[in-house]
Amino acid sequence: xxKPVTTKGGLLRILLGSGTGPVVYAAPCGLTSKSxxxxxxxxxxxxxxxxxxxxxxWLGRDAVxxxxxxxxxxxxxxxxxxxxxxxxxxxxxxxxxxELEFPTTTWTWTGLMHVxxxxxxxxxxxxxxxxxxxxxxxxxxVRTSVATS
Numbered sequence: 001x002x003k004p005v006t007t008k009g010g011l012l013r014i015l016l017g018s019g020t021g022p023v024v025y026a027a028p029c030g031l032t033s034k035s036x037x038x039x040x041x042x043x044x045x046x047x048x049x050x051x052x053x054x055x056x057x058w059l060g061r062d063a064v065x066x067x068x069x070x071x072x073x074x075x076x077x078x079x080x081x082x083x084x085x086x087x088x089x090x091x092x093x094x095x096x097x098x099e100l101e102f103p104t105t106t107w108t109w110t111g112l113m114h115v116x117x118x119x120x121x122x123x124x125x126x127x128x129x130x131x132x133x134x135x136x137x138x139x140x141x142v143r144t145s146v147a148t149s
Contacts, residue, residue: 007102012036014072014135016083017095025097028084030077030131034070036098041065068109068141069116070098073132076120084133088115093138106148111141 012034015025043064046057087094093112100107119132 005102005104007100009034011099011101013097013099013101014070015097015099016087017097019086019090019092019094023095025095026083028072028077028080030074030080031072031133032074034072036100037069039067039069041067066140068098068111068113068137069135070096070113071132071134073130076129076131080131084115084118084131088118088133094135096135098141101148104148105145107143107145109141109143112138113141114138 013027014031014034015027017023017025041064042061045060045062047060048057049055093114096111096113098109113135115133116136117132117134120129121132122129
């Protein structure tokens with residue numbers, strides 16, 4: 001049996017883009033856990049059986065929208081504070097790039113996202129402050145793939 005090709009968590013990257021001039025992307029420091037969710041909005045319709053009007057209808061589903069959300073959590077790094085706060089406080093969406101790198105192929109999604117939530121916390125007085133961030137797509141996230149160099 002062939003083993004699957006997998007990748008490490010550090011090769012799933014959330015990069016925030018600068019808002020001025022040519023967009024420059026950088027991964028905020030401190031995230032130790034990340035998640036990417038791809039969603040499809042569906043619309044349901046009952047489909048009758050034309051030969052048996054007493055039969056229970058089956059549901060048909062039509063795709064009506066696509067969406068992406070990403071989240072990350074970890075230690076709160078001072079170097080990343082302005083990037084997170086600027087993106088969260090802005091009424092405009094932020095350029096974002098998501099990269100998922102495997103040994104032979106890297107997938108990238110690029111587009112605009114809103115930082116929906118920025119949760120900062122500390123489990124104890126002597127522990128580290130942590131950050132938990134949630135982003136939601138604002139329009140199309142364009143997917144590309146290239147050979148990993």
